[in-house]
Amino acid sequence: MKSKPEILVVDDERIVRESLFHWFKNGGYAVATAASGAEALEKMAGRPAELLFVDVKMPGMNGIELLERIKAEYPAAVVVIITAYGSIESAVEAMKKGASDYLIKPFKPEYLTLVMEKIDQQLDMARECNYLKAQLEKKTRFENIIGRSAPMQAVFDTITQVADQDTSVLLTGETGTGKELVAKAIHAKSRRAHHPFVALNCGAMPENLLETELFGHQKGAFTGATHPRKGFLEVVNGGTLFLDEIGEIGMKMQIDLLRVLEERRISRVGSSQTVPVDFRLITATCKDLEKEIAAGRFREDFFYRIHVIRIAIPPLRERKEDIPLLARHFLSKISHETGRKVDHISQAALKMLQGYRWQGNVRELENAIERAVVLSTGPLLGVDDFAFLHAAQAKPAPGGSLLEMEKGYIRQVLDDCAGNITRAAAVLGINRVTLHRKIKRLQLSRGPQR
Amino acid sequence: MGRVPAVAPRVVAAHIHAFFGLPAEVLPGLPAPVYALDAGRMQFDAGKIIQRLEGEAFPGCRKWIGVVEGDLFVPIFTYVLGEARQGGRCALVSLCRLAQKDGPDASPQPTVLERCAKVALHELGHLFGIVHCPDPLCVMHISGDVHELDQRRLALCRYCRRQLDQRLCQP
Numbered sequence: 001m002k003s004k005p006e007i008l009v010v011d012d013e014r015i016v017r018e019s020l021f022h023w024f025k026n027g028g029y030a031v032a033t034a035a036s037g038a039e040a041l042e043k044m045a046g047r048p049a050e051l052l053f054v055d056v057k058m059p060g061m062n063g064i065e066l067l068e069r070i071k072a073e074y075p076a077a078v079v080v081i082i083t084a085y086g087s088i089e090s091a092v093e094a095m096k097k098g099a100s101d102y103l104i105k106p107f108k109p110e111y112l113t114l115v116m117e118k119i120d121q122q123l124d125m126a127r128e129c130n131y132l133k134a135q136l137e138k139k140t141r142f143e144n145i146i147g148r149s150a151p152m153q154a155v156f157d158t159i160t161q162v163a164d165q166d167t168s169v170l171l172t173g174e175t176g177t178g179k180e181l182v183a184k185a186i187h188a189k190s191r192r193a194h195h196p197f198v199a200l201n202c203g204a205m206p207e208n209l210l211e212t213e214l215f216g217h218q219k220g221a222f223t224g225a226t227h228p229r230k231g232f233l234e235v236v237n238g239g240t241l242f243l244d245e246i247g248e249i250g251m252k253m254q255i256d257l258l259r260v261l262e263e264r265r266i267s268r269v270g271s272s273q274t275v276p277v278d279f280r281l282i283t284a285t286c287k288d289l290e291k292e293i294a295a296g297r298f299r300e301d302f303f304y305r306i307h308v309i310r311i312a313i314p315p316l317r318e319r320k321e322d323i324p325l326l327a328r329h330f331l332s333k334i335s336h337e338t339g340r341k342v343d344h345i346s347q348a349a350l351k352m353l354q355g356y357r358w359q360g361n362v363r364e365l366e367n368a369i370e371r372a373v374v375l376s377t378g379p380l381l382g383v384d385d386f387a388f389l390h391a392a393q394a395k396p397a398p399g400g401s402l403l404e405m406e407k408g409y410i411r412q413v414l415d416d417c418a419g420n421i422t423r424a425a426a427v428l429g430i431n432r433v434t435l436h437r438k439i440k441r442l443q444l445s446r447g448p449q450r
Numbered sequence: 451m452g453r454v455p456a457v458a459p460r461v462v463a464a465h466i467h468a469f470f471g472l473p474a475e476v477l478p479g480l481p482a483p484v485y486a487l488d489a490g491r492m493q494f495d496a497g498k499i500i501q502r503l504e505g506e507a508f509p510g511c512r513k514w515i516g517v518v519e520g521d522l523f524v525p526i527f528t529y530v531l532g533e534a535r536q537g538g539r540c541a542l543v544s545l546c547r548l549a550q551k552d553g554p555d556a557s558p559q560p561t562v563l564e565r566c567a568k569v570a571l572h573e574l575g576h577l578f579g580i581v582h583c584p585d586p587l588c589v590m591h592i593s594g595d596v597h598e599l600d601q602r603r604l605a606l607c608r609y610c611r612r613q614l615d616q617r618l619c620q621p
Contacts, residue, residue, distance in 0.1 A: 019524040028581030110594025
């Protein structure tokens with residue numbers, strides 16, 4: 001059964017309080033009464049009602065003053081104003097101050113029934129909205145960013161500290177470290193969480209296209225502009241704008257964005273009129289922007305605008321202890337998505353993954369897990385399932401001979417397999433006897449070289 | 451109470467017996483509740499009448515229903531068709547707005563009496579602690595005027611019926 005809102009009736013006349021009290025009791029509502037605004041606030045402090053019926057004319061605090069206090073302290077509460085001295089002006093004033101309805105007493109009983117039906121629907125929607133918001137908060141609270149290592153804990157702490165400010169954040173880190181995920185986490189924990197999160201990769205498009213994407217355009221601004229279009233700076237509307245690869249944008253775009261950040265107004269391409277914009281900026285780069293400034297490719301004033309807070313996201317090789325966690329997470333996700341019944345990864349394989357360089361970071365790890373799952377022949381991923389990593393990693397030394405190449409590769413595989421001949425032979429695709437012979441010929445030591 | 455057609459309370463008693471399964475009798479009439487008349491509104495204050503009747507003793511009666519000719523009100527409403535307090539002992543039914551008095555649309559007496567019975571059953575339900583029902587056919591569904599009242603059946607839905615049975619088992 002749907003839960004009914006708790007009601008508070010506030011009127012200085014006892015008979016009015018009693019009439020409404022009995023009517024709502026007959027309707028199955030939990031109802032309390034208060035004879036004044038002060039008493040109403042006391043009762044709200046003890047047990048907040050969801051719905052209030054408030055008389056306008058009361059000694060001390062009048063109904064409109066009470067309405068303002070209630071809406072300030074309990075914004076979700078629904079307030080219906082009742083009065084015997086109604087006027088259009090007072091009705092408009094009450095509605096502007098947040099009243100849900102305005103009834104002039106005495107009124108027909110069916111009016112109150114209709115008001116209650118409307119309020120029930122309103123409260124249902126508010127409850128559903130609050131529930132969904134709570135679910136959304138739970139879901140995005142670092143859930144998509146996996147890491148127990150000290151460097152990642154430091155990142156999480158910084159996210160928590162800066163999320164609720166409106167300051168610009170610059171995320172730095174190698175490609176594939178999860179910069180967009182961190183940007184989303186900052187947005188999800190910010191007061192802008194219930195507004196859009198708009199992401200744009202500045203490196204993925206030419207500057208003129210980036211301009212129109214960000215600023216929008218008027219009809220006829222250029223060939224093909226058959227309709228006016230809002231840019232992301234308008235669309236973001238109270239939310240967060242994430243500009244990835246900010247180091248790729250040209251000087252002109254840097255100037256334009258700097259002006260937007262200072263004036264908080266934009267004009268669409270082809271228009272002279274400006275419109276206000278409201279957003280929080282998060283940027284990301286894998287470039288060293290200080291070097292870009294020194295080389296004259298990045299503006300220092302723009303850099304200081306976007307770089308109030310910097311969060312450096314560590315590469316995967318600096319947080320190896322997170323690799324098993326990430327690997328298991330991706331394994332579960334990919335198995336579910338592909339429908340393949342692969343649900344374990346061996347300790348040896350995990351150890352091997354921790355020894356790999358991961359130049360592509362988390363993205364490369366996810367790619368490797370996906371490849372291993374798709375090509376696996378059983379429910380367990382072992383070292384053999386990741387043999388392709390060594391083929392990818394092996395690079396000939398510049399000007400090196402075939403012998404040196406072979407020696408280097410076998411050395412690498414032995415290190416990754418912690419000196420285990422059986423495993424190393426499986427990775428190399430040769431039998432144990434052959435491997436022993438090669439080790440002897442190449443004068444390699446069997447144990448891991450650290 | 452006052453000048454009420456004798457058939458009205460008899461119809462109410464018969465319907466209580468038939469649809470609620472409760473024994474009901476018509477008590478001797480009481481004077482019109484002039485103490486509750488609001489001269490400004492020319493209506494009777496239902497709250498004042500109930501307060502007076504709650505203090506009366508009707509030996510052998512668990513609950514009592516007053517049928518009045520005059521128009522009833524409670525301060526916040528322009529009128530009420532009936533009035534009762536949850537779990538109280540006394541309820542009221544007004545005949546005033548149950549009939550269209552003049553012209554070709556004048557309500558026939560059987561319709562008026564049926565409406566009177568519905569209001570009485572509704573208010574009696576409140577006396578037994580039953581709240582308004584969301585089922586639009588149930589007599590406990592709220593009715594703002596006679597047109598809505600005509601949509602109700604002269605019966606409780608099974609949920610309200612169950613509640614009434616539970617209440618009747620209580621002392």
